[in-house]
Amino acid sequence: MAEKTHSLPTLDLSALPGPETILREELDNGVTVLIRENFASPSVVVAGYLTAGALADEPERWGQAHLTALALMRGTEGRSFQEIFEALESVGARLGFQANAHSTSFQGKSLAEDLPLLLELLEEVLSSPTFPSREVERLKSQHLTSLAIRAQDTGAQAQMAFDELVYPDHPYRVPVDGYVESVGRLTPAALRRFHRREYGPQGMVVAIVGAMERERALEVVTQALSKWAAPGGGPMRRVPPAPELKEIVRREVNLPGKQQSDLVIGAAGPSRFAPDFMAAALGNSILGRFGLMGRIGDVVRERAGLAYYAYSAVSGGPGPGPWQVLAGVAPEKESAAVELILQEIRRFTQRKVSSEELRENQSNFIGRLPLQLESNEGVASALAYIERYGLGLDYYQRYPGMIEAITREQILETARRHLDPERLAIAIAGPER
Amino acid sequence: MRKPQDGLTRVRLRNGLEVRLMPVRTAPLISCWIWYRVGSRNEVPGITGASHWVEHMQFKGTPTFPAGELDRTISRDGGTWNAFTWLDWTAYFETMPADRIDLALRLEADRMVHSLFNKREVEAERTVVIAERQGHENEPTFRLAEEVQAAAFRVHGYHHEVIGDLVDLQTMTRDDLYQHYRRYYVPSNAVLSMAGNFSPRKMLDRIRAIFGSLPPAPRPEFKPRPEPEQSGERIVNVEGPGETPYLKVAYHAPAAGDPDFLAMVVLGSVLAGASGLHFFSSGISNKTSRLYRALVEGELAAAVQGGLAATIDPYLYTLHVTVRPDRSASKALEVLDAEVERLLDAPIEQAELEKAIKQARALFAYSSESVTQQAFWLGFSEMFADYGWFEGYLGRLSEISAEQTLECARKYLRRSNRTVGFYHPQGGAAHG
Numbered sequence: 001m002a003e004k005t006h007s008l009p010t011l012d013l014s015a016l017p018g019p020e021t022i023l024r025e026e027l028d029n030g031v032t033v034l035i036r037e038n039f040a041s042p043s044v045v046v047a048g049y050l051t052a053g054a055l056a057d058e059p060e061r062w063g064q065a066h067l068t069a070l071a072l073m074r075g076t077e078g079r080s081f082q083e084i085f086e087a088l089e090s091v092g093a094r095l096g097f098q099a100n101a102h103s104t105s106f107q108g109k110s111l112a113e114d115l116p117l118l119l120e121l122l123e124e125v126l127s128s129p130t131f132p133s134r135e136v137e138r139l140k141s142q143h144l145t146s147l148a149i150r151a152q153d154t155g156a157q158a159q160m161a162f163d164e165l166v167y168p169d170h171p172y173r174v175p176v177d178g179y180v181e182s183v184g185r186l187t188p189a190a191l192r193r194f195h196r197r198e199y200g201p202q203g204m205v206v207a208i209v210g211a212m213e214r215e216r217a218l219e220v221v222t223q224a225l226s227k228w229a230a231p232g233g234g235p236m237r238r239v240p241p242a243p244e245l246k247e248i249v250r251r252e253v254n255l256p257g258k259q260q261s262d263l264v265i266g267a268a269g270p271s272r273f274a275p276d277f278m279a280a281a282l283g284n285s286i287l288g289r290f291g292l293m294g295r296i297g298d299v300v301r302e303r304a305g306l307a308y309y310a311y312s313a314v315s316g317g318p319g320p321g322p323w324q325v326l327a328g329v330a331p332e333k334e335s336a337a338v339e340l341i342l343q344e345i346r347r348f349t350q351r352k353v354s355s356e357e358l359r360e361n362q363s364n365f366i367g368r369l370p371l372q373l374e375s376n377e378g379v380a381s382a383l384a385y386i387e388r389y390g391l392g393l394d395y396y397q398r399y400p401g402m403i404e405a406i407t408r409e410q411i412l413e414t415a416r417r418h419l420d421p422e423r424l425a426i427a428i429a430g431p432e433r
Numbered sequence: 434m435r436k437p438q439d440g441l442t443r444v445r446l447r448n449g450l451e452v453r454l455m456p457v458r459t460a461p462l463i464s465c466w467i468w469y470r471v472g473s474r475n476e477v478p479g480i481t482g483a484s485h486w487v488e489h490m491q492f493k494g495t496p497t498f499p500a501g502e503l504d505r506t507i508s509r510d511g512g513t514w515n516a517f518t519w520l521d522w523t524a525y526f527e528t529m530p531a532d533r534i535d536l537a538l539r540l541e542a543d544r545m546v547h548s549l550f551n552k553r554e555v556e557a558e559r560t561v562v563i564a565e566r567q568g569h570e571n572e573p574t575f576r577l578a579e580e581v582q583a584a585a586f587r588v589h590g591y592h593h594e595v596i597g598d599l600v601d602l603q604t605m606t607r608d609d610l611y612q613h614y615r616r617y618y619v620p621s622n623a624v625l626s627m628a629g630n631f632s633p634r635k636m637l638d639r640i641r642a643i644f645g646s647l648p649p650a651p652r653p654e655f656k657p658r659p660e661p662e663q664s665g666e667r668i669v670n671v672e673g674p675g676e677t678p679y680l681k682v683a684y685h686a687p688a689a690g691d692p693d694f695l696a697m698v699v700l701g702s703v704l705a706g707a708s709g710l711h712f713f714s715s716g717i718s719n720k721t722s723r724l725y726r727a728l729v730e731g732e733l734a735a736a737v738q739g740g741l742a743a744t745i746d747p748y749l750y751t752l753h754v755t756v757r758p759d760r761s762a763s764k765a766l767e768v769l770d771a772e773v774e775r776l777l778d779a780p781i782e783q784a785e786l787e788k789a790i791k792q793a794r795a796l797f798a799y800s801s802e803s804v805t806q807q808a809f810w811l812g813f814s815e816m817f818a819d820y821g822w823f824e825g826y827l828g829r830l831s832e833i834s835a836e837q838t839l840e841c842a843r844k845y846l847r848r849s850n851r852t853v854g855f856y857h858p859q860g861g862a863a864h865g
Binding site for chain 2: 009012015038040041042043081082085086088089090091092093094096109110111138141142144145146148149151152153154255256257258259260290291292298301302303304305306307308309328329330333360363364366367368369370371374375376
């Protein structure tokens, strides 16, 4: 069944998003707009980001960007919280914001007929949120509840312990949603200050994909967003390189009463801007994604039956995000799973991947494009992605060629650069041992 | 815009396999689903969790398609595949570039009959399934939901969670699983549903060639044990780690085929917000629902969600409340009760009804956008009704009146028809 001489998929490049089908415009106030039509369904998706992120949190006020993003829709100069959501929900639309380290992203969806309303609300909550005290206090309480849930979540605790090991004295050490103490310090005034300082149309990107002609969509978005003037915004913040680990470092978090342990093993990886990012992404696929989660899934889950899930991920954001292996295992199988994972990382950094592995992963990266780009959500986030990293409107059309050019040597080099088996972080959260 | 009824092909092969084909030419993709009418509903004590475990074993290979080889082939072609086990059914799908879909057809036909259930693989998978259950048990919400479901159903197979009870996962044998597989994985108990870029005539020829020769077998007999009417409120208490109390209230609800089902959809929308119609559709926020306003704006809860599933037999309408750690779940229940009382006292307002219908129209559109979702609906609707149920959904929903929802509320949202569950957190903060 396995064809040894598998040929790479041939795609109809003209069907992929490209300069011919993406309309890109910069509004006078600095907002970049990307539009692509899709009449396959009656809906439309709006997705994008602003350059306000958690890196701009004031010292000891971690969670400020996160809570500001959540509070945008809690009241504006023109509408109360209930009026904002009544407008959205009564037409079956949705809109939400989420902060991460470097930016605050948003996504909305509606029937195409309600796009003007959706964009009008987007502009309104970005430009004139009032952060009413009562609403901010409520939101804080809800957020503290979610932090209490996080404190009991083995996956989240393992990830936080990992970040503390890999990013000491680095901004990535701090979780975007903050800590109980730091969130407790956040006041409406702190959110207003953050909004005034960090939010603005400069550097904002909006992608619109769905059942509306692109000229009409441009008209609607221009009308909604071009009136926003605010000094915040600007280029995305950068971060320093991650400090290098000197040895294997390990941390265990005890959560009494839990039935399963989550573990995270890895180190800092390449940013999306790094020249070796694509080789790392393809290599990671071989290590812990391809098929039922690559070599890691094969060894840890399929052969040893040690885990319900086991995979690896390379984050590749604007900075040196983690390259990590994650698994959920029975507490008594922790050591066996860790040993198997370390063994796979050693193998990955000692020997080149096989030609067949390279070929089939290249084939996967190229062949999956139509599926990734089928939905409006998929295309909208792809458009925002190419804008964020300056990849060019023809990125998806060049993509098959770029993937095909990656070599086994490049993958080994990038693996060695980022995943030294003698310098890794191992974080485990589970029941008391 | 595609009209759903255009070009639907409905065929029953001689061996009993039902086939549903829908050409959709929006992307160079085809999604292929196979549905078996077997789920946790069909399981008896001793083999709870068998349907789900069998689903896992279906990925462990046949003589023609050895384990591991398939993942690689499908991934190599840029496809995706997965499977789901639910109360009423087990389903498998592959979504592939259109010119590669033949593999999915050959695979599904092959593993309907030839899965190995190798003893060693069964044992390895036992650990994996138990690990999956332990992962669930880490979540207070799972532990509470499991107890509430068990209390709500004393007789019917909806009594236990799809994953199964731990003791059965520890003791079930290879032969238990294999018998379950042989009994339910037959053409007459299956529906093949496909949507995507194909010619129905040619696809049907190919399906006949691949599935037509599978040996016929009688459709497995299964007599569900109807749940007797509940005659008094049931209360369950669960204790466990954490700081956050949870409240779960579950009312026995109409089955999907019951005319009351759509009135219940409208009621749910007004009470706790419109929710997505299935696994592949995301919902919208519910911040203007009556319960959100009372509980979350009332500063008792961090979140509230409602849930209604389309099932063969009457299942549950559940309300799930994440109570704030500094508030009490019993106070949250009082406020919830006051809101439910309002629904029993007076019909919902016309504006609420219209809003629920517009929300349903949007969510309906969102839930059938990709070929994977469209093929899902073709098969899913056959599990409890037929595709007409799906096509007529919005039309029937728009005919619901406020009086009907009042009747429906009085019929189902009675205290004597519900189970109330409390999760009492016992503390236990993380320490390193």
